Amino acid sequence: MMKNILCLACLLFSGSTLAQLALDQQPPIVSLTDKAGGRVDGASWSSAELKGKVHILMYVDPDEVKLNAHVEDALAAESFPGDLVTSVGVINMAASWKPNFAIDLILKRKQKKFPDTIYVRDMQRAFVSGWDLRDHSYHIVVLDREGRLIFEAAGELSATQIGQLIAVIWDRIKD
Template sequence: MKKFILISVLLSFTIMTVHSQDSKLEVGKKIPEWALPDAKGETHTMDTWEGKVLQMNYVDPDEEALNDHFNDEIDKATDVDKTIDSNYFKGFGIVDSKSTWKPNGIIKMIAKRKEKKYGTTILFDKEGELHEKWDVPMDSYTIVIADKNRICRALYKGRVPEDEVEDIIQLIIELTKE
């Protein structure tokens, strides 16, 4: 009986480890599903923007300006230059509320400003659910580019290097044409 219990416990840990490894966010792999609310409480998933290439910004509010240079260029490519077809692309933010010391009122104010600036949707991860599902760092800024099949095509943790911005824009353009 003791052997059975020991084997069961070991098997459980093995299954948990394998499951945990399968859910990590990695380039070339399917992005783990999630469901998060916007400021109005409406729940969104990646399927909310079915058929579109996604740029998901997972952001600690303390780092909210870290990749403005990148987002400004994406916005320009979408709205001014029209090189990114907005019919096939959606960029949005996910607030990592668990990583910040800031009160909810300030977080919502920052989110509202970003929504207006970029004409986008901001979602809220109040419990830090995506830290576990995606295995991304707390107190940071993570950008995920997903194709229409929800395969991760690019992953940036921290600041996007200036010399890579145009490459990411070209990747998005190519993905929207698939």
């Protein structure tokens, strides 16, 4: 009996450890289709698409959307070349009490402010379980052109973290 409990504990621990992001490693593929989510227009989406450019992925609880507005503004002010850097806003729909139609209105405003951003809905917290991103928060992940993790931070970013974020992006697009 004790041996079975230990085996189960090891399996549970190893599974949660595998889901965590590691610098210079590609995260596991997360696919959002049908009821699990996808692009705002209803099309399927997969994190396998996060290659070829530096991707800034923002995993956002709609209730925390303003938490890192200063980061979004700082990134926009950098005017990164669009052929080298792009952003993806993944909305953690399961984390919010807001109705979907209200979130859609917010997304339309965001789309106007950031027309080159891809917006994706995560209806079932796939990134929380698949990448161990923080639920009910604002999580920023940056992947290089090969899809490897080069920056990750959750919660409200400090001025120092914003500087690090911007520096790592410029460093990777100069390669």
